[in-house]
Amino acid sequence: MHLRGIQHEINGHMRQILSLRQIFWIGLALFLQCALEAKVHVVQKGENLSLIAAKYHVSRTAIIKANNLTNPNLLRVGKRLTIPEKGTSQITYVVKKGDSLGLIAQRHRTTTSALIALNNIKDPSLIKVGQKLKIQTGKATSGKNRETLLLSSSVRSALNKISVKGGKWKGIVIHHSATTVGSAKALDNFHRNQRRMQNGLAYHFVIGNGKGMGDGEVHIGNRWKKQLDGGHLKKEEWNKIYIGICLIGNFQEQRPSSKQMNALEGLSRHLMRRCGLSSSKVTTHRIQHKNHTVCPGKNFSISTLKSRLN
Numbered sequence: 001m002h003l004r005g006i007q008h009e010i011n012g013h014m015r016q017i018l019s020l021r022q023i024f025w026i027g028l029a030l031f032l033q034c035a036l037e038a039k040v041h042v043v044q045k046g047e048n049l050s051l052i053a054a055k056y057h058v059s060r061t062a063i064i065k066a067n068n069l070t071n072p073n074l075l076r077v078g079k080r081l082t083i084p085e086k087g088t089s090q091i092t093y094v095v096k097k098g099d100s101l102g103l104i105a106q107r108h109r110t111t112t113s114a115l116i117a118l119n120n121i122k123d124p125s126l127i128k129v130g131q132k133l134k135i136q137t138g139k140a141t142s143g144k145n146r147e148t149l150l151l152s153s154s155v156r157s158a159l160n161k162i163s164v165k166g167g168k169w170k171g172i173v174i175h176h177s178a179t180t181v182g183s184a185k186a187l188d189n190f191h192r193n194q195r196r197m198q199n200g201l202a203y204h205f206v207i208g209n210g211k212g213m214g215d216g217e218v219h220i221g222n223r224w225k226k227q228l229d230g231g232h233l234k235k236e237e238w239n240k241i242y243i244g245i246c247l248i249g250n251f252q253e254q255r256p257s258s259k260q261m262n263a264l265e266g267l268s269r270h271l272m273r274r275c276g277l278s279s280s281k282v283t284t285h286r287i288q289h290k291n292h293t294v295c296p297g298k299n300f301s302i303s304t305l306k307s308r309l310n
């Protein structure tokens with residue numbers, strides 16, 4: 001109400017010099033807008049306030065205050081909690097022996113890609129002992145911000161239009177196509193005609209590598225649009241609960257491109273948010289089905305992805 005009132009006031013008095021009183025209210029409005037920017041958590045079965053606070057790296061007290069909780073020990077499953085944002089702060093870190101960007105990011109609750117961007121790092125595998133890194137913690141790493149940054153607006157709006165079946169999806173399994181060239185269309189053909197899958201494309205999503213499909217392009221499959229079981233795992237009970245993402249490429253031979261990894265982080269964040277999953281629920285085909293496959297190949301690093309998702 002206040003914000004709207006002030007907006008009218010500003011519009012109506014464009015030519016008038018702002019009084020101190022007006023400046024005060026505008027300042028307060030801007031401050032509130034920043035201070036109130038927050039995310040929402042839906043309470044899951046088995047969760048308590050301490051677990052939720054730990055998940056978002058905020059204090060229990062901050063959550064209690066933000067939600068006016070009178071009895072913090074009684075949390076109803078499905079209750080929507082406002083999670084207050086922590087403030088942003090930037091520090092300088094000196095690289096120590098044994099450090100990697102992933103480890104540093106993990107320890108400071110930021111992401112590898114945020115470090116790369118902030119420090120103009122050309123080769124993430126080459127950081128030197130004694131090198132100074134700028135690290136931004138807090139608000140800059142908020143998941144929603146990263147999702148917005150990493151996915152195109154058309155993909156985000158298409159994803160947001162899909163109504164996700166509540167409680168159906170318990171995890172995300174990552175695959176590679178094991179081919180250097182490929183596309184969602186080619187995979188759909190293969191699954192429909194060779195594998196005789198009635199619903200075609202076995203994955204919910206495909207991320208291109210620039211050969212057959214755009215580099216980092218996200219294809220949203222029909223199985224996700226219609227919230228159908230996947231066809232990407234051997235056991236049917238797994239296909240009912242795991243979302244399948246396939247990256248085009250053969251990661252036994254090559255690495256996923258940085259655009260693919262950015263898209264994968266953005267997409268995983270979106271899916272984690274929509275399905276209420278933590279990064280511990282993001283896995284690979286090889287980890288999910290032990291001794292069955294090398295998919296998504298030895299050059300795909302799930303730990304790098306997880307450190308980016310934390």
Ligand SMILES: [Zn+2]
Nearest residue numbers: 175176285295
């Ligand atoms: Zn696979």
